[in-house]
Amino acid sequence: MFILLTDVLTCPRCGPEFGLILLADQMGERRVVQGRLGCPNCREAYAIRDGVVHAVPASDPAPRVTVEDGGSSEGDAEAPVRLAALMGLSGVTGLVLIDGPGGRHGAAVAALVPGVEVVAVDGAAPAGGMENGVSRVVSGPRFPFRDDKMRGAALTGGADDERLREALRVLVPGARLVVDPAPAGTGERLRALGAEVLLEEAGVVVARAPGRPVALGRRPPG
Incomplete structure (x- = not known):
């Protein structure tokens, strides 16, 4: 995760008015590799693992399902x-x-x-x-x-x-x-x-x- 993304990330439980606080455990080249983001309002914590932000509250149901993108197959160089x-x-x-x-x-x-x-x-x-x-x-x-x-x-x-x-x-x-x-x-x-x-x-x-x-x-x- 790019470090400056911290300024934009918000709590998915509390809404876009509530920013998150970063606690980084490992960083490299202005990117957070391991750490967590905490909401000072609801106290929910969101993990950063291998650079990926997991912005889903623990109480949420199964992750949403996406459909395959039309016209953008993996083999399409364009x-x-x-x-x-x-x-x-x-x-x-x-x-x-x-x-x-x-x-x-x-x-x-x-x-x-x-x-x-x-x-x-x-x-x-x-x-x-x-x-x-x-x-x-x-x-x-x-x-x-x-x-x-x-x-x-x-x-x-x-x-x-x-x-x-x-x-x-x-x-x-x-x-x-x-x-x-x-x-x-x-x-x-x-x-x-x-x-x-x-x-x-x-x-x-x-x-x-x-x-x-x-x-x-x-x-x-x-």
Whole structure:
């Protein structure tokens, strides 16, 4: 986990207003390898193991299930380029969210866009070791991040109403949200949430989060 992600992580039990306190046991090159995050409000502790943040309360049910991402198979060398282009990451720096199976392309996306840290979120711990430019987070239905912090987002493992709302909440105003695969009616649901739909075809929807345009090449405040 990239050390600066600590400023963005929040308690999944208490909500995005409640930040977490880091207790690092092992670090290397500005990344936390082993440690834990504690919530000063509810006293819940979240483990960091092998660089992966396990942001799921102990009382939560079984991890959420994601579906396979359409058009982004492991053998598709163009998948990272496609994700970066759809999210409009040219010139962007800061945090970028990839939710679901598409997170396996996180390192390649980070390599394509210097200055980007990919936050790869899924419902279960990934296999493999730590990667440059990627912070991996195991999450429940709610994203454990503060509002308006992500410079782009891609939902590749399902997009129910709660996930769409959560993705728009964590995006910097004007940043792009990619839904791939996009269930029928995704465009209409995003419009109802105030987003501007930019692309809607072949099972893919790209929308712009409500608010002012993204100032490219600058990190979000905070």
